[in-house]
Amino acid sequence: MNYSQMRESLLNLKNEAIALISDTKGQKELERLRVVYLGRKGKVNKLASGIKTLIDSQKKEFGLLLNDTKSAIQQSLKVEAKRISEQREGDWLDVTLPSKHLPLGHLHPVTLAIKEVARIFERIGFTRVRYPEVEWDWFAFESLNMPQGHPARDEWETFFIDAPSHSKYGALVLTPHTSSGQVREMHRLKPPIRMINIAKCYRRQQDVTHTIMFHQFEGLVIDVGISIQHLKGTIDHFAKEFYGKGVTSRLRPSHFQFTEPSFEVDFSCTICEGTGKRKTGKRCRYCKSGWHEVAGAGMVHPQVLKAGGIDPEEYTGFAFGMGVERAYTLKPGLKLDDIRLIYQNDLRLLEQF
Ligand code: DAH
Secondary structure (H helix, E strand, O other): OOHHHHHHHHHHHHHHHHHHHOOOOOHHHHHHHHHHHHOOOOHHHHHHHHHHHOOHHHHHHHHHHHHHHHHHHHHHHHHHHHHHHHHHHHHOOOOOOOOOOOOOOOOOHHHHHHHHHHHHHHHOOOEEEOOOOEEEHHHHOHHHOOOOOOHHHHHOOOOEOOOOOEOOOEOEEEOOOOOHHHHHHHHHOOOOEEEEEEEEEEOOOOEOOEOOEEEEEEEEEEEOOOOHHHHHHHHHHHHHHHHOOOOOEEEEEEEEOOEEEEEEEEEEOOOOOOOOEOOOOOEOOOOOOOEEEEEEEEEEOHHHHHHOOOOOOOOEEEEEEEEHHHHHHOOOOOOOOOHHHHHOOOHHHHOOO
């Protein structure tokens, strides 16, 4: 082989090696190619042994070419080894690694409260119902013994919908209380009735204890021989289930157009156990008097039974209505100074539930 043939062979060897190396699939094959080209008895060394036959000036030049070929092959082995190991890493799945932690949300506290209320009443035979949020005046007021222009209506700071009135049911309103479901339930069912209506209500009132949109739950029981004792027993049962065994209720005389007699319902304070005083003798700052006012209730007015197509001579019933947010924020350890916080979507608050 003369010098120019040796140079050409070296160039071919380099190109061949680089082509094969860049085509390898794994580290083993790469190692085999390294031995074939750069090993002690490899192709490059074989050509290098021909250097003896060259004259001095050619020896020097061929030596440089040999070094250049070796480092080119080495470089391409290195690049390829890296590519193969990276590819391996990409495919590699370590099932023992801890997984990524995705933040998990939970139901809104008001939703949780609604579920709990529903469960308590369903367990004692009540059926949860839903009635329209956008309601006719007749169901919200008139059928509840509050005719047009009656001053009692003022208590319900009502939103009226700008829409044509119904010839029989009057104007459209955003329902201001769940009592609007009472006569609807009487139209749906003959007694016995045991309804729990939990729904959104709306009133034009917003301050630390009121939000424009809020929730109420309304109980209605109608059957033969229903009395105030049934009302008291049901309310007491709810208080114990929702707040804890030690809590009791009391009824105070009040007035609602749709019940007779009517009551305000108070629950004993979970902090001072109804005494109004802390163990230190100081006044309980949570309730001030030992009791929290939570609901309105009473025996269903005969006029309301009649509006529902039920004979008041044959049947009697009781009803009560409570604010979900209010009832919930009275739970022990849940003192919320401003009820509006519940609807401000502030995670610092919501994450605490
Ligand atoms: N609907 C009344 C309110 O929103 C609460 C109420 C009072 C409901 C007496 C009743 C009841 O069922 O009998 O303030």
